[in-house]
Amino acid sequence: MKNIVFPSFIALLAAACSNERSEVAHHDQDATCSGDGIVVSDAWIRAARPGQPTSAAYFALCNGGESEDALVSFTFSGAQAAELHATSLSEDATVSMTPTDEIAVSPGKVAILEPEGQHVMLIGLNAPLVDGETSMATLSFRNAPDVTLEFEIRDAASDHQNHN
Template identity: 35%
Template sequence: MKIPLFRGAMVAICVALGAPVALAHDYQVGAIRIDHPWARPTVAGQMTGGGYLQLENRGKTADRLVSVSSTAAERVELHTMKLDGDVMRMRQLDAIELPPGGSVELRPGGDHLMLVGLKAPLELGKSIPLKLTFERAGDVMVEVKVEKAPASTAAAPAAEHADHHKH
């Protein structure tokens, strides 16, 4: 369990000493660790957006991410993207499997969360809530930070969700 007062004190100490500040952006529910939930910014009128994160099953039993919801969108779907010849195909998944001791990265151009029916644009620097539901571990609320794509994913398709409402 994180203690906000302790985190605040550590940030203050790091700032006072001129040290770089790196706050944890991870969550835990049961044996499942959720690391760095993020989304790309969207533009006005864009009705869909993508959500990304790393899932790690630290347990000895398989689990599955079976649903996701958010007050920021009408619904959140689990999706995958795969290259089929020269065409990138996207399809909805029923669940994302998490083998015991395994991890799955939801990232641009691969498995990801599709936020459908955005209620407002995803603005750089803001956060949105997500509720992740795992078959065994249960529910966990996470904050998804809206940020530019990390350098490791910057080359992935940036507009993968721009016209996805036609899917």
């Protein structure tokens, strides 16, 4: 198993970010999409046991507009804070994640937030997140209007299904 290293100031968040795996997702960032403005799909939040301090939210952003845009914040009442995190794979095959100010998405392109990839870190959970339930959250963008939508809460195990 490879080492997973994090900047010390976010070491406490490691539990929800390490995903017990050490690969960085490499989805085709050249995938195209179309829609009316920003379209959010595949929205889910990782389930969290009682007492678990953190979790993460994942989704796909399609920029159907004609100009650059970016996700700049995430509002979720079930946590005290939400941070946008980028993940990278270093030359020595360690995964690290760092807070990022925004997640950019070019016109006609898709930005995918997923396990081992960029994600929204949910910090200071107010209550357990139960598999099968849903929860609302709001995404704010640099240009596009806010999008509020329902997130499906899923066990971490379910995102292993398509992972080899």
